[in-house]
Every structure is written in C-alpha cells, then in structure tokens.
Amino acid sequence: MVKKIIPVVDSYQERAVAVGVEIGKPKSDFTLEDSLNELCLLAQTAGIEVIATLTQRLEKPNPQTYIGAGKLEELKAIVNELGANIILFDDELSPRHLRELEKHFDENIRIIDRTALILDIFAQHAATREGALQVELAQYEYRLPRLTRAWTHLARQAGGGGGRAGSVGGVGLRGPGETQLEVDRRDIRRRIAHLKEELEKVKSHRRQYRRRRKKSGIPVVALIGYTNAGKSTLLNALSSANVYVADQLFATLDPTTRRVILPDRNEILLTDTVGFIQKLPTHLIAAFRATLEEIAEADVLLHVLDISQPTAQQQAQAVFQTLKEIEADHLPVFTVLNKIDLLKDPRQTINILEQYPNSVAISALKGLGIDDLMRKLEEFLFTRQHPLTLELPLRETYLFQLFSREGIVDKVEYSGNKIFLQGKIPGRHLAKFTPYVYKIPEEKTPLRELI
Numbered sequence: 001m002v003k004k005i006i007p008v009v010d011s012y013q014e015r016a017v018a019v020g021v022e023i024g025k026p027k028s029d030f031t032l033e034d035s036l037n038e039l040c041l042l043a044q045t046a047g048i049e050v051i052a053t054l055t056q057r058l059e060k061p062n063p064q065t066y067i068g069a070g071k072l073e074e075l076k077a078i079v080n081e082l083g084a085n086i087i088l089f090d091d092e093l094s095p096r097h098l099r100e101l102e103k104h105f106d107e108n109i110r111i112i113d114r115t116a117l118i119l120d121i122f123a124q125h126a127a128t129r130e131g132a133l134q135v136e137l138a139q140y141e142y143r144l145p146r147l148t149r150a151w152t153h154l155a156r157q158a159g160g161g162g163g164r165a166g167s168v169g170g171v172g173l174r175g176p177g178e179t180q181l182e183v184d185r186r187d188i189r190r191r192i193a194h195l196k197e198e199l200e201k202v203k204s205h206r207r208q209y210r211r212r213r214k215k216s217g218i219p220v221v222a223l224i225g226y227t228n229a230g231k232s233t234l235l236n237a238l239s240s241a242n243v244y245v246a247d248q249l250f251a252t253l254d255p256t257t258r259r260v261i262l263p264d265r266n267e268i269l270l271t272d273t274v275g276f277i278q279k280l281p282t283h284l285i286a287a288f289r290a291t292l293e294e295i296a297e298a299d300v301l302l303h304v305l306d307i308s309q310p311t312a313q314q315q316a317q318a319v320f321q322t323l324k325e326i327e328a329d330h331l332p333v334f335t336v337l338n339k340i341d342l343l344k345d346p347r348q349t350i351n352i353l354e355q356y357p358n359s360v361a362i363s364a365l366k367g368l369g370i371d372d373l374m375r376k377l378e379e380f381l382f383t384r385q386h387p388l389t390l391e392l393p394l395r396e397t398y399l400f401q402l403f404s405r406e407g408i409v410d411k412v413e414y415s416g417n418k419i420f421l422q423g424k425i426p427g428r429h430l431a432k433f434t435p436y437v438y439k440i441p442e443e444k445t446p447l448r449e450l451i
C-alpha cells in the first residue's frame with residue numbers, strides 16, 4: 001500500500017519515502033501504522049520530510065532485499081516519480097540487506113534505517129562530552145560492518161550532527177596494497193579504540209560524582225518516560241531551571257540534575273533523562289548504558305506519561321520494558337499523567353489514574369496540578385510509611401539501623417544469620433530494601449487436592 005503525503009513545507013531538502021514492514025503476526029498493540037507515524041516524527045526532527053510511505057506484510061524478510069521483488073519495483077517507481085533522495089526503513093537493516101538494496105538505486109539516493117536516523121538525532125542533541133562520545137562510538141560501531149558506498153554518503157551528511165564521524169575517511173593515508181575501504185575500516189577501528197578509552201575516563205569521573213551525591217543523603221528522583229512525554233517541561237516547572245525544551249524527539253540526551261524544594265521544605269534531586277522509544281535498537285541501549293545507569297541508581301522513578309496520546313498505554317509498556325532491560329524495574333514508581341490540557345473529556349483521566357496506584361494528573365506546560373504533584377510526591381517520599389516485610393542478612397547492620405531510625409518496626413525475629421523484619425518505611429528508602437523483600441515460599445499443593 002502506498003500513501004502519498006502532501007508536503008506541508010517545501011523547503012525541506014531531504015525528501016524521503018518511508019518503508020515499513022511487518023514480519024509475521026503483529027507482536028503488540030503498537031501497529032505498523034503507529035510505528036510509521038513515529039518514524040515520520042523522528043524524520044522531521046532530523047530535518048527530513050517524509051513524502052510517501054510504503055508498507056508490506058511478510059512472513060519473513062526477503063534474504064536479499066528485505067522487501068519482496070514486487071514491492072521493490074513499486075518503491076523504485078515512487079522514488080522516481082516523487083524525486084525522493086532518501087529511502088527510510090522503519091527497521092534496522094542488516095549490512096547485507098543494505099548492500100543488496102543499494103545495488104538497485106542510484107548513488108545519489110541514500111538508504112537509511114531507523115537506527116541510523118535515531119543515531120543522527122542523538123548526535124545532533126548530544127550536549128555533554130559523555131553524550132557526544134557515546135553517540136560517536138555508537139555511530140562508528142553501526143557503520144563499520146556497513147562500510148560500502150554508503151560511507152561516502154554518510155560522511156558527507158555528517159557535517160552537522162554526525163560530527164567528526166565524517167572526517168575519518170579523509171584522514172587515513174593508504175598503505176601498500178590497501179583499498180580505500182580498508183583504510184577507512186582501519187581508521188574507524190582506531191577511532192573506536194580511542195573513543196572507548198575516553199569514555200572510560202569520563203565514566204570514572206561520573207562514578208565519583210555519583211558517590212558524592214549519595215553521601216549527601218538527598219533522595220534522587222529520576223524522570224523517566226517516553227520521548228516527548230514532557231519530562232524536560234516538568235523539570236522546568238518543578239525547578240524553574242532553564243533546561244532545553246523542544247517539540248522534538250530526544251531533545252534531551254544527557255542527564256541533567258536539579259535540586260527541588262518541596263512544600264514542606266524537604267529536598268530532592270530531580271534528574272532528567274533521555275526518552276525511551278519503541279524499538280530502541282539493543283545496541284543503542286548498550287551505547288547509552290551509562291546514561292541509563294543513572295536511572296537504576298535513583299531512589300524513586302517519576303514516570304511521565306502523555307495521556308493525550310492514543311498510544312499512551314503502549315508507550316508505558318515500552319518504558320517498563322526498557323526498565324527491565326536496564327535492571328531498574330525494582331524501583332518504586334510515581335506516575336504523572338501529563339498534558340491534561342489537551343484532553344476533551346477530563347473524566348478520561350479518572351480511569352487511567354485508577355490503574356496507577358501512585359499517580360497525579362497535571363499539565364506541565366500550563367502549570368496545572370503542579371502543587372498537587374509536589375505535595376503528593378513529598379508525602380510519598382517523606383511522610384507516608386509503606387509496609388514492607390524483609391529477610392535481612394545480619395551483616396546488613398547499616399540497613400537495619402536505617403529501618404529502625406526512619407521507619408516503624410512492627411516485628412523482628414532472628415533466625416540463624418538472618419533478621420526477619422516486618423514494618424513500614426518512607427518511600428525514599430524503599431529501593432534500598434528491595435533486594436531483601438521477603439518472598440513467601442511457594443506452598444506445596446496438598447496431596448488431597450491433586451486427587
């Protein structure tokens with residue numbers, strides 16, 4: 001199915017045909033159409049206009065050209081007819097698929113996939129040194145196995161966001177018997193090794209900083225959520241900090257931390273993070289592990305959900321999935337339903353609020369519900385005592401003392417080298433105890449019930 005989109009702005013130089021393929025049965029509620037819509041928004045963020053979309057459902061990808069032969073002809077025709085200069089695939093293409101596809105198109109037509117596009121946007125928005133290093137490394141690792149003629153295209157394109165990536169091809173002096181391609185590969189490998197070293201230095205610096213922050217004893221609350229949900233806007237609203245806010249995907253790349261003072265004068269450190277997205281390629285998650293680790297180190301997560309989106313629930317699922325991947329799914333979550341100003345029927349929020357045990361509805365942009373959020377968050381973190389049953393190793397004396405000092409102990413029993421502890425603790429300390437939450441041993445089904 002081909003869908004032509006009438007251009008809104010004709011000043012875009014980059015004109016793309018987007019290609020979405022559904023392999024096998026649909027795996028989630030996030031449909032091919034949702035995915036393509038998101039791809040268009042991503043493209044727009046990168047300054048590319050999508051002028052047509054093409055979709056196909058396949059049992060498995062064509063081993064050569066990813067899409068089927070007939071679909072390929074259709075793609076060629078539409079690219080010619082509309083004068084597109086980019087073909088944008090919604091899924092990550094293997095090096096082989098990319099090579100095969102390139103054989104079918106002119107040199108001046110670039111074939112890009114979702115991963116390359118996301119990397120490009122990351123590159124444009126990397127604000128700190130660590131962010132810039134992470135993206136550059138991810139870009140090289142992505143490009144190395146795909147180094148064919150695409151390299152010259154990407155090198156040209158890299159002038160703005162791609163940063164230094166573009167210059168590598170020109171730097172290397174060709175050794176005896178080496179092709180330009182080999183020189184390029186060698187240079188990239190050398191650059192990758194250098195970037196890894198640099199990143200290691202930055203990371204150890206960050207670890208020291210984190211340790212210092214922990215010592216301060218102020219609870220760390222990490223803002224998480226789907227990209228564009230309004231995390232940076234909320235950080236601004238809560239801290240009046242001047243963090244970059246834009247109607248773009250991934251406007252925030254690096255964690256930014258602000259001190260926020262709550263109504264009863266309790267303090268928190270609020271950290272803004274990179275947004276999550278459906279189909280975030282695994283090697284991107286790996287590249288941003290350091291940034292994402294920041295999330296796993298938080299005491300509480302503040303999940304911002306854009307409820308004006310029809311796909312809000314799927315976006316929440318994508319967020320929880322990523323939390324699992326970075327091993328942060330044990331942290332307590334406080335949910336913020338954002339953008340209520342865009343809802344036609346405010347009663348919609350009531351249903352959704354009920355699904356999330358700790359939640360408030362707000363508009364970060366209009367400043368609605370911010371006071372309510374601050375009060376409820378403060379209550380959650382500092383005043384309310386949350387029930388907990390623990391099996392604490394005796395050696396964890398620090399945690400036992402913390403519990404006795406900050407919480408309410410209802411019951412203590414010693415057995416062997418463990419303390420069985422029942423009581424309540426304020427939300428800001430919950431995460432420290434999750435490794436020791438008492439699990440009820442699985443009850444054996446009584447024999448007579450089996451008969």
Ligand code: GDP
Pocket residue numbers: 225226227228229230231232233234244245246247248249250251252275338339340341342362363364365366
């Ligand atoms: P982030 O990617 O989660 O950090 O999202 P941003 O804070 O950058 O916001 C993305 C877009 O949503 C921006 O255009 C914001 O102005 C807009 N936005 C954020 N909160 C609200 C809100 O409560 N209502 C409306 N209407 N727009 C909002």
Ligand code: MG
Pocket residue numbers: 231232233250251252273
């Ligand atoms: Mg942001």
